[in-house]
Structure formats: structure tokens, C-alpha cells
Amino acid sequence: MAELDKFDYRLLELLQENSRLTGGALAEKVGLSSAACLRRVQRLRETGVIERDVAVVSPKVFGKRMMVIVLLTMERDRPDRYILMRDAFAKMPEVVQCHHVTGAHDFVLRIQVSDMEEYSAFVERVFHEPYIKRYESLAVLGSLK
Amino acid sequence: MAELDKFDYRLLELLQENSRLTGGALAEKVGLSSAACLRRVQRLRETGVIERDVAVVSPKVFGKRMMVIVLLTMERDRPDRYILMRDAFAKMPEVVQCHHVTGAHDFVLRIQVSDMEEYSAFVERVFHEPYIKRYESLAVLGSLK
DNA sequence: CATTCTTTGCGAAAATCTCGCAAGGATTTG
């Protein structure tokens, strides 16, 4: 994609907040015509600047009321495990986010479950493996964004 | 909101993946008419089951290529600081996520910046405060989801 | 089994998006 100008940035900013804004609403806020806005947004999507559009569903409704952040440390002797782990995490519905990080830990996971029982079972199933050296669970009390 | 049935769950599932599916496309996938699907989706939005719709913008294109996870520990003598901190974080564009957690740390932040220089400046500005006892920065090498 | 409440599909009307076109700027080229 070519360069993005200030109009594009403004559009991205707005759509990141609310992707359902209509061409008219965008036009009003950025100072272009509706058609121009929509054309630009279309282009942003085609070129991959906007990767996708998603609905944010309240976790409560889904019954997943408990969130835990896990700091995971693996044994250092098997670096190939990293990719396997990553792929395994990708498939687990409880894992809503997975970051491979530098430093004392290897992964930071964000886990979403119904209750402590479910979390407990998850830990048992996933973390009690020989190549996992240590894991630290941080229960989330509240979140922003 | 009343109870959600299997149609609602299916719709949520689909819209979480792609919120731009049209009524017709939804209809085809869930086996209801276009109007029925749209009515249900409308209701899911009104009742807050769908909290919002957002465009996912490629961080690279946005020039925010660096992601850092920060484990933050505050001094224990001022619990009221928590709320202030939280609100402060909410306003910072670098902070894309903020979780208040139990355990040794108080907050887990996800920070998105352009480069090390910007991160460095952010740390200087935000974390070098007397009520912040310790912070640990984990640079993100790669992520899922 | 009648009543009431809810949800459906249909179809018309409203809103929104897409696209071709001519015009206005910006950039390049000679």
C-alpha cells in the first residue's frame, strides 16, 4: 500500500473505535464526501491495512466470567517446543491471547474460562508437562479496553 | 437480555469472526431469513451482548511495530492509586490493554509503540513515579490471536 | 383449548454502499 495520509489515519482511528460508522458519519468527521470516505475505507481493507472487522461480544454473556493471565516458563533445552506450544495454544478456545516474549518468561497467555474449576482443569491438562518449568497465574480483577 | 438460543450463539460466532457479513450471508449460514438474522443481531447489539464493532488495523502499517507487556508493581501504601492509575492508563494511546491482577504484580499492561525510543520515552514518562515500585518489561516476539 | 406473547417470512421503504464520470489538483516531463 502506498502512503497513508491524515485522512486515512483519521478514518482508521474512527473505525477502530466503531467499525459501523456509515459513510455519512465518517464524512462529517473527516471532512470528505461520503463516497470519498467509503472509497478510502474500501482501499484500506483491500490492501490489508484493515485486516478484518469483528464484533466484540461481552464475555459475561458467554459465561466466561473469569480471566487469568499466565506467565509461562519452559525448559530451555528444547527450543523446538516453542512452535509446538504456540500452535497448540492457537487451537485452545480458553486461550484468547498468546504472546511469545523475551526475558525470564517465555509466554504470556490470556485465558478466559467460566470458573475456577474450569481453570483448574485447564492448568492440569495443559501446564503439567515436563517441558514446562514454571507457570504463574495472575487472576484478573478488572480490565480496560 | 433474555436467553440466547442456538441461533444467537451461531450469529455471535460468525460476527466475532467477521462483523461485515450481510443479512443474506448470515441467513444462509444459520438457516433463518435475512430479516430474522438482522433483527436478532440488532437485538444483540441493543442489549449489549455485542458490545461494539471494531476494525482490526494491522499494527505494522500503523507504524506500531513494537509490543511490550509490562508487569507493574505499585507501592502498597496507597490503594487509592489503583483507580487513578487505571484511569490514567485508559487515556494513553500506547496502552492497548490494561488488567488489574492479583498476586505479586498489580497491573499487566500491553503497550504498542513504534520503536524502542518511543517505548523508552513512555517508560520514563509513566513508570518513573514514586508510587510505582517495580516494572518488568517483556518484549513481544510474536503473538497469536 | 382459548389467550397471549414471541418470532418468523415477506415485501415495501429507507438507508447505505458502489461505481462511472467529469472536474480539479498535484506531480512529472519535455
Add this chain to the structure above:
DNA sequence: CAAATCCTTGCGAGATTTTCGCAAAGAATG
């Protein structure tokens, strides 16, 4: 510096999508 080229704009028509009223089909209630 002007001509040529390229890019983006606003407009407006046409296509697509969403909203909404309505009658009917299902469920739930008593």
C-alpha cells in the same frame, strides 16, 4: 513554464443492504 499524466474528489444513478410494518405460525400460560 506549460503540457501531459496521474490521482482523488464530489456528484449522482444504480445496486445492495438494512429497517420496519404486517399477517401468520409457533410457544407458553392458564
